[in-house]
Amino acid sequence: MNIPYTSTARPDTGLYNAKLGIWLFLASEVMLFGALFSTYILLRVNAVSWPHGYEILNVPLATLNTVVLISSSVTMVMAWASLMMKKFDKYKMYMGLTILLALVFLVVKYFEYSAKFEHHLYPSTNTFLAIYFTVTALHGLHIVGGVIVNAYLWGPGSKMWKTDPQRFTNRVEIAGLYWHFVDLVWIFLFPVLYLL
Amino acid sequence: MADETSKHNSQKQAEGVGVGTHADVHHEEHHHEVSFIRKYVFSTDHKVIGIQYGITSLLFLFFGFMLMMVMRWQLAYPGEPIPWIGLLLGADRAPDGIMLPEFYNQLGAMHGTIMVFLGVVPLAVGAFGNYVMPLQIGAIDMAFPKLNMMSYWVYFMGGVTMLVSFFLPGGAANSGWTSYAPLAVIATTGQTVWLIGMIFLITSSLLGSVNFIVTIIQLRTHGLTFMRLPFFVWAQFVTSFLLLLAFPPLEAAGILQLMDRVAGTSFFMPSGLVVSGIALPYTGGGSPLLWQHLFWFLAHPEVYVLILPAMGIVAEIIANNTRKPLWGYKSMVYAAIFLGFMSFVVWAHHMFMTGMGTTISAFFQTTTMIISIPSIIILTAFFLSLWGGSIRFTTPMLFALAFLPMFGIGGLTGLPLGLAPPDIHLHDTYYVIGHFHYVVAPGTLMALFAGIYYWYPKVTGRMMNDMLGKLHFWGSFIFLNGVFMPMFIQGLAGVSRRLYDGGEQYAHAQSVLQWNEVMSVSAWLLGLAQIPFIINFFLSAKKGKKAANNPWDATTLDMAATTSPPLAHGNFERVPDVHRPPYEYSVPGADRDFIPQHERTA
Amino acid sequence: MDTAHADDVKKTVRTYILVFVALMGLTVITVAISYLHLSVAAAITVALIVATVKASLVAMYFMHLVSERKAIYWTLALTAFFFILLMFLPIFSDQDSTRIFH
Numbered sequence: 001m002n003i004p005y006t007s008t009a010r011p012d013t014g015l016y017n018a019k020l021g022i023w024l025f026l027a028s029e030v031m032l033f034g035a036l037f038s039t040y041i042l043l044r045v046n047a048v049s050w051p052h053g054y055e056i057l058n059v060p061l062a063t064l065n066t067v068v069l070i071s072s073s074v075t076m077v078m079a080w081a082s083l084m085m086k087k088f089d090k091y092k093m094y095m096g097l098t099i100l101l102a103l104v105f106l107v108v109k110y111f112e113y114s115a116k117f118e119h120h121l122y123p124s125t126n127t128f129l130a131i132y133f134t135v136t137a138l139h140g141l142h143i144v145g146g147v148i149v150n151a152y153l154w155g156p157g158s159k160m161w162k163t164d165p166q167r168f169t170n171r172v173e174i175a176g177l178y179w180h181f182v183d184l185v186w187i188f189l190f191p192v193l194y195l196l
Numbered sequence: 197m198a199d200e201t202s203k204h205n206s207q208k209q210a211e212g213v214g215v216g217t218h219a220d221v222h223h224e225e226h227h228h229e230v231s232f233i234r235k236y237v238f239s240t241d242h243k244v245i246g247i248q249y250g251i252t253s254l255l256f257l258f259f260g261f262m263l264m265m266v267m268r269w270q271l272a273y274p275g276e277p278i279p280w281i282g283l284l285l286g287a288d289r290a291p292d293g294i295m296l297p298e299f300y301n302q303l304g305a306m307h308g309t310i311m312v313f314l315g316v317v318p319l320a321v322g323a324f325g326n327y328v329m330p331l332q333i334g335a336i337d338m339a340f341p342k343l344n345m346m347s348y349w350v351y352f353m354g355g356v357t358m359l360v361s362f363f364l365p366g367g368a369a370n371s372g373w374t375s376y377a378p379l380a381v382i383a384t385t386g387q388t389v390w391l392i393g394m395i396f397l398i399t400s401s402l403l404g405s406v407n408f409i410v411t412i413i414q415l416r417t418h419g420l421t422f423m424r425l426p427f428f429v430w431a432q433f434v435t436s437f438l439l440l441l442a443f444p445p446l447e448a449a450g451i452l453q454l455m456d457r458v459a460g461t462s463f464f465m466p467s468g469l470v471v472s473g474i475a476l477p478y479t480g481g482g483s484p485l486l487w488q489h490l491f492w493f494l495a496h497p498e499v500y501v502l503i504l505p506a507m508g509i510v511a512e513i514i515a516n517n518t519r520k521p522l523w524g525y526k527s528m529v530y531a532a533i534f535l536g537f538m539s540f541v542v543w544a545h546h547m548f549m550t551g552m553g554t555t556i557s558a559f560f561q562t563t564t565m566i567i568s569i570p571s572i573i574i575l576t577a578f579f580l581s582l583w584g585g586s587i588r589f590t591t592p593m594l595f596a597l598a599f600l601p602m603f604g605i606g607g608l609t610g611l612p613l614g615l616a617p618p619d620i621h622l623h624d625t626y627y628v629i630g631h632f633h634y635v636v637a638p639g640t641l642m643a644l645f646a647g648i649y650y651w652y653p654k655v656t657g658r659m660m661n662d663m664l665g666k667l668h669f670w671g672s673f674i675f676l677n678g679v680f681m682p683m684f685i686q687g688l689a690g691v692s693r694r695l696y697d698g699g700e701q702y703a704h705a706q707s708v709l710q711w712n713e714v715m716s717v718s719a720w721l722l723g724l725a726q727i728p729f730i731i732n733f734f735l736s737a738k739k740g741k742k743a744a745n746n747p748w749d750a751t752t753l754d755m756a757a758t759t760s761p762p763l764a765h766g767n768f769e770r771v772p773d774v775h776r777p778p779y780e781y782s783v784p785g786a787d788r789d790f791i792p793q794h795e796r797t798a
Numbered sequence: 799m800d801t802a803h804a805d806d807v808k809k810t811v812r813t814y815i816l817v818f819v820a821l822m823g824l825t826v827i828t829v830a831i832s833y834l835h836l837s838v839a840a841a842i843t844v845a846l847i848v849a850t851v852k853a854s855l856v857a858m859y860f861m862h863l864v865s866e867r868k869a870i871y872w873t874l875a876l877t878a879f880f881f882i883l884l885m886f887l888p889i890f891s892d893q894d895s896t897r898i899f900h
Contacts, residue, residue: 003337005414014867017339017414023870024406027877028444034884035448035490039463042888047481054832063829067822074818077860081814084807124460127481131463134455180860187852191845195832413869441880485891493884540880544890556890 007167022174026181033185036138040131040192051128053194056121058112062194065108066186072101073183076150076176083169088161091172095154098179102147109140132193139189142182149175235764238349240341243762245348246327247655250648252348253318256355258726260310263303265719270295271698272716289367300696301370302386306358308373309390312498313397314355316640320505321401321439322351324647325408325432327655331754332426334417334774334794336766339410347403354396361389372694374495377464377487381456382471391454398447401439408436417753419774423529424793426752426778427522430529431508434536435501442497442540449490456482485550492543500539502636503603504532506643507574510596513650514578516750517593518585519789521779524577531570531577538567548616549623557616564614571607575600590748591665595646598673602642606634609684624694627687630680638676645672645729653747654754657761658740664732671725678718682711749790751780756792810859817859824852 009016044050053059079094116122116129123133153175160168239245269278275294278285282293289299330338338344361368366384369375380387412433416425425433452463460478464487467480515522522528544552544560578600587593609631612618622628645668652660689708691699698712699705743760750756757772772794780791828848836844858864863874 003339003341003415005339010414013413013869015414015869017410020413020869020873021340021406021410023873024409024440025402027873028402028406028440030877030881031441031884032444032448034881035445035493036452038884038887039448039452039486039490041885042483042486042891043463043481045888046483059829059832063825066825070818070821070825073856073860074814077814078811081807081811122459123455124462124479126479127462130455130459130461133459134452134461134463138451177861180856183860184853184856187856188849191828191832191849195828195845196838196841437876441877445884483891486887489887489891493887540883552891 007164007170016170018170018174019177022177026177029181029185033135036131036135037188037192040135043127043131047127051126053128053132053192053196056128057132057194058115059194061108061112062190065105066190068101068105068108069183069186072098072105073180075101076179080169080172080176083161083165083172086165088158091161092154092158095150095172099147099150099154102143102150106140106143106147109136135189135193139182139185142185146175146179146182150179238345240337240345241764242326242330242338242341242344243655243767245344246323246325248348249318249322249326249351250324252352252355253315253323256310257315257319259359260307260315261723263307263310265723266295267300267303267307268716268719270300270696272713274697274700295696297696298370299367301372301694302362302368304694305369305372305375305390306362309358309369311636312373312502313394314351314358316502316636316644317401317498318351319644320502320509320640321408321432321435322348322404324428324505324509324644324651325404325435328651328754329408329429329432330411330415331654331758331762331767332429332752333412333415333420334753334757334768334772335411335415336768336771338407339414340407343403343407347400347407350396350403351400354393354400357389357393357396361386361393364389374491375453375487376491377453377456377482377484378466378469380487381453381464382476388454388457391450391457394450395447395454398443398450401443405436405439408432409440412436417771417774420793423526424774424777426508427511427525427528427532428505428508428752430532431504431511434532435504438497438501438504438536438539442494445490446494449487452490453487485547485552488547488550489544492546493540496543496546497536497539499632499635500535502640503571504535506599506603506640507532509643509647509650510578510599512750512752513592513596513646514581515779515781516650516748517588517590517596518581519588519781520581520585521777521781522577523580523583524573525777525779528574528577531573535567535570535574538563538570542567542614545614545619548619554616561615565611568607568611568614575604575607590649591660591662591669592646592650594666594669595642595649598669599639599642599646602634602638602676603640606631606636606639609634621690622687624692625687626683626691626693629693630683630687633680633683638673638680641676642672645669648733650748651754652736653740653743654758654760654762656737656740657743658736658738659743659747660736660740661732664728668725668729668732671728672722675718675722675725679715679722682708682715686711746792749788751790751792752778753793757794813859817855820855821852824848 003017004010005015005017007016013020075094075097079091079098082088082090082094113133121129123130153172157171158168160171235241236244239248266278266281269276277283277293278290278295279293282290282295285293285295285299289296289302326338326344330336358368364385366386368386369380369383369390371380371383371387375387375390412425412429452461455461456463456465456478462478462480462482464484465476465478465480465482466484469476469478469480511522511528541563542560544556545564548557548560582597609627613622613628613631649660649665652658686699686705686708689704691702691705691708695702699709745758745760746756747760748755753772753774758768763769773796774793775796776791776793778793780793782789783791828845831844831848832841835841863870
């Protein structure tokens, strides 16, 4: 049984199924993080006092992480572009780099968290830390999810390149769209939590 | 010109699919190796998944109803031991068979949760949507069959999680299905499990709604333009968008409440909270109102998630049994879209009593009055569709007809609640319970039963027994009203909801207290009235009259172009093209009183 | 047609590099400004403008929104509307309320 438009686009919509699917999924993600941002604003506006992020959090480390994540977004899009140019080896390299950068991000995050715990700063300490830990942990989980998907597409999943290159390229594009979204969320999280 | 290209493209699609389907059927014949588990348990076939959703959600509906029947004993005869099952419940729930208030609270919270999230929505969307929608649009399956399977199993796990919570120390969640903070944050462990269960259910509905939208946009067959979609498909389409965009804020809220409970944060905990004379160890600074906003941001659209598929089912059945095109199909479609859109902008009418300002109250009153317009357009279109028709009073039609006044009562009694001044009197009284139950129970449930009787022959290849069906209908119809109509009387007298003795301690309740017994007896008789349905449901699958492929002489693809029951794979022997609008009944000059959508010539 | 597409991709690779440089530049700018310790209102405005520009660059070029199909624009427009509604939530809960919970 072959579902139509898994690899080619439906002519009147110009989309293949998974692309529409991932955008719908991202739309729901926008609402998820939107609710969290809204929570942040509401709590901050109503708070008697609110610390500046840079007084508590480590800005240089977070800047490093921003650079790492943006770079991983570039390598991700390059991985897809390599497939479009039929260069599978280059794809492997760029995808590998993407996964590596994501892991760097997680390691840095780990050091950030453990530094906070060492100073006895926990989610329950105050509302600022509560939202910081909750939102960054949720974002971190999204990174972990992305790493798993990307690792699959880098490793066992890449066999599909031989059997159905079009569909495989689509899969990488979909994974990329998700990955860029995770990057995009961080682009907002970084100033909101650390710099303001 | 555009039409020509799309025709060309779709033709290609139809041929491609047709060939693929045949190849697949052959493949089946050669191998026959699809194991029982892959075929019936972890199936990726939308029809099997639809049936799984249907059976599971019916079981949950029945379970949720049983919780209510137990509660009704306590309301009718407060403090008296529950007969039969009282002693089985155990000393921490009902010592000597007499229900504890804490257990009553658990039953109340879980009745609401189970009915809404595990019963009605999975039945309306998961079961009917999954089974019928792909057939109606001429698709061979959903766009993402594996996600579809996952959606069901995640839902199933969510359901199991909810059930397990009854056996925890302290029992299941007991802060109402709305789980308002700070009460829910300091409640027993059951609440944590409730939140985890909800996260499962939200994930499931997310997977489902993405799948539905992609399927409807991408897999429509050749010639099936949006304005030729059966109204049922439109209803599912709008519903999916509501689920997609309204559920995530509740997921966020669930995560935050989980953090409050597990990690000791104070998202919903105000400063200086003292409970029973003890200051709670929360830093404070949170907002209990935030929970209500995020909860109702989902839960109001959720009302339309319940009602829109019901309207879709009723539309199909009314057109089919009046033998007329639906009156005002286009305005109904636009009304449904507008309804979905507006449902996001009315949530705070649940919160007039929270100390919210008058400006905001005025805003939400206005939007609430506006949203009643599309509902009334749809209801009016249904009534006008009946005008001048030669109605066939089949069992599904009886249920569909009952939906109209029942939903009408539910909707109209909502208007006073949507305006802040009367809401001050009626808020959190039995009037509210009566109102939304009229929408959901005599309203939506009637439509869902109609759908079961209507599509049963398509699913099983056999008709349901008409006599038992009518018995079921009249019993349900009478006793549903017996349960819910007195609630308006009690509510107008000011009796609060969630009282575990039904208001016995309150002077103002004394004059309406006798209705408690009437409602409870009606509820138990309503339970008895389901017996013919249960018998019918199982017996007809084996012994029912064999159904023709198009048992109701319908026009839509699900009935007219498929076999009964549809083929295991691919749904259609050959994927049909569509040549006409969905409800071409009694076309003048035609030789039959219906012309199926896929028929080329009149 | 496929090869023509590949040539397009080659051109867009250059765009990706440019976008990358812009994103890095903006990151440096936003961090640098934060060390100026502007007033809260000014800081929020600047930080959000920079973040929005960065996010738009990612969405437009990495996620190819510049050349996407109508169905996706519609979905995103709908989402944007409800997202904005969600952002009004703090105002809804605060406006001229009787403040019994604060």
